[in-house]
Amino acid sequence: MALKPVTFTLNGEDKAAFTEDGQNLLDLLRRGVGDLSPKYGCGQGTCGACTVLIDGEPQLSCLVLGEAAQGRRIETAAGLGGAALHPLQDAFMERFAAQCGYCTPGMLMAAKALLDRNPRPGREEVIEAIAGNLCRCTGYEPIIAAILDVAEGRKRA
Amino acid sequence: MAVTVESHATLGEAARALGSGATYLGGGTIVMRDLNAGLVQGRVVRSTDPALTQIRPMGDGIEIGAGVTMAAIAAHPDLGFLHPVVRAVGGPQVRNMATIGGNLFAAHPYGDLAGALLALGARVTIAGGMQRPVEDVLRDRARVGLVAAIQVPRPRDARAFGFRKVSRVKPKGVSLMSFAALLPREGGRLRGVRIACVGLGPAPLRSPAAERALEGGTLDAATIARAAQLVTDGLDPPTDALASAWYRREVAGVHLRRLLEGML
Numbered sequence: 001m002a003l004k005p006v007t008f009t010l011n012g013e014d015k016a017a018f019t020e021d022g023q024n025l026l027d028l029l030r031r032g033v034g035d036l037s038p039k040y041g042c043g044q045g046t047c048g049a050c051t052v053l054i055d056g057e058p059q060l061s062c063l064v065l066g067e068a069a070q071g072r073r074i075e076t077a078a079g080l081g082g083a084a085l086h087p088l089q090d091a092f093m094e095r096f097a098a099q100c101g102y103c104t105p106g107m108l109m110a111a112k113a114l115l116d117r118n119p120r121p122g123r124e125e126v127i128e129a130i131a132g133n134l135c136r137c138t139g140y141e142p143i144i145a146a147i148l149d150v151a152e153g154r155k156r157a
Numbered sequence: 158m159a160v161t162v163e164s165h166a167t168l169g170e171a172a173r174a175l176g177s178g179a180t181y182l183g184g185g186t187i188v189m190r191d192l193n194a195g196l197v198q199g200r201v202v203r204s205t206d207p208a209l210t211q212i213r214p215m216g217d218g219i220e221i222g223a224g225v226t227m228a229a230i231a232a233h234p235d236l237g238f239l240h241p242v243v244r245a246v247g248g249p250q251v252r253n254m255a256t257i258g259g260n261l262f263a264a265h266p267y268g269d270l271a272g273a274l275l276a277l278g279a280r281v282t283i284a285g286g287m288q289r290p291v292e293d294v295l296r297d298r299a300r301v302g303l304v305a306a307i308q309v310p311r312p313r314d315a316r317a318f319g320f321r322k323v324s325r326v327k328p329k330g331v332s333l334m335s336f337a338a339l340l341p342r343e344g345g346r347l348r349g350v351r352i353a354c355v356g357l358g359p360a361p362l363r364s365p366a367a368e369r370a371l372e373g374g375t376l377d378a379a380t381i382a383r384a385a386q387l388v389t390d391g392l393d394p395p396t397d398a399l400a401s402a403w404y405r406r407e408v409a410g411v412h413l414r415r416l417l418e419g420m421l
């Protein structure tokens with residue numbers, strides 16, 4: 001199988017890797033460059049656990065070809081916190097918005113995309129923004145509450 | 158057999174490379190699933206041609222490149238009549254990836270935008286320049302070739318076009334069925350009515366019986382009731398995990414009636 005070189009930025013850092021023909025971006029991120037924060041849930045676009053931002057837009061990395069990342073700016077949950085946690089991460093902790101935690105990286109990225117575009121969303125906009133992300137544990141309310149905490153300024157960096 | 162992926166800088170090259178037997182990759186929301194599952198094998202062809210993602214005015218309508226995403230349509234000020242349609246497709250991530258070109262080829266229960274394009278009387282430009290009405294493309298999807306762009310006529314006024322999607326899960330559920338209606342009015346009479354149904358056949362289809370009931374009439378409760386009663390005449394709705402054919406026949410008229418009442 002042919003290997004193709006691909007370069008992109010991951011959370012602000014330059015990355016170079018080889019991708020196999022047909023390899024999806026989720027696999028390239030996890031096995032190719034060692035970022036284990038995006039999760040594999042279904043490989044079908046249904047669960048949203050693999051959500052990453054590509055040039056600022058939330059996309060499903062399991063449905064993107066690895067080679068299509070060429071020249072793109074990729075952001076994952078691994079890049080959210082620096083010395084301190086990202087306000088969304090803090091809010092998720094305080095609201096118990098992660099139980100098993102499997103959906104959390106995807107939820108965080110979907111929420112970050114929303115807040116980057118619209119820093120003061122209402123409840124309906126939050127629900128719409130995470131409609132592509134399944135959570136089997138929390139019943140969604142704690143997640144919505146956490147995102148609204150950040151949106152409404154109760155949680156700040 | 159393994160997968161090989163070819164990227165072509167122009168649509169023309171991609172069309173030539175596609176030939177027969179290769180799979181074209183658009184936004185990938187359907188093809189990548191199959192690729193992940195090992196169901197797509199052999200040559201996969203994609204194109205990075207910038208023409209694919211262009212939206213531009215054209216005569217009395219708008220030309221939309223086949224690679225334009227649902228999100229790009231939702232963000233375009235001149236495409237307001239399509240906003241309710243594209244906002245009803247998938248969740249935000251899917252809308253950032255799913256293309257208008259791919260929607261023409263999406264199997265049941267997908268194809269909400271294709272249904273709207275069918276009602277609007279859109280035309281499809283195939284790579285190489287040939288143009289075909291969207292219904293021809295939807296009737297024989299296996300032999301279409303590579304779609305370059307879709308020409309969408311703008312409805313005469315906002316009231317003339319309506320869309321309604323019925324799903325069990327909100328937001329983001331797939332269609333149990335969806336309807337799109339074009340109801341142009343001339344001197345109070347309906348002229349050039351087009352009613353498209355998604356989920357009531359293997360591909361988006363027009364309902365000739367509902368169109369006949371509306372054509373030439375006035376849009377009132379009695380006409381709407383007749384169209385609603387007849388909507389599945391001549392159609393053969395499928396049974397699947399979402400609903401039985403019987404159920405689809407029973408409720409199709411109710412949902413068409415609600416759409417048309419909203420356009421009074």
Ligand SMILES: Cc1cc2nc3c(=O)[nH]c(=O)nc-3n(C[C@H](O)[C@H](O)[C@H](O)COP(=O)(O)OP(=O)(O)OC[C@H]3O[C@@H](n4cnc5c(N)ncnc54)[C@H](O)[C@@H]3O)c2cc1C
Binds near residue numbers: 181258332
């Ligand atoms: C979670 C989820 C939810 C979804 N919800 C909806 C929904 O609510 N409504 C809906 O309608 N769909 C839905 N879909 C299906 C799909 O996302 C859309 O139908 C989408 O528009 C398909 O486009 P694509 O570019 O991703 O297609 P691809 O996967 O790239 O291609 C699909 C098919 O179209 C062909 N194709 C693509 N582009 C061209 C072209 N330019 N010329 C010729 N052939 C082409 C491909 O070869 C392939 O056969 C959903 C999918 C997922 C994963």
Ligand code: FES
Binds near residue numbers: 062
């Ligand atoms: S793993 Fe990508 S959507 Fe589930």
Ligand code: FES
Binds near residue numbers: 097098135136137
């Ligand atoms: S916390 Fe377990 S799936 Fe969301």
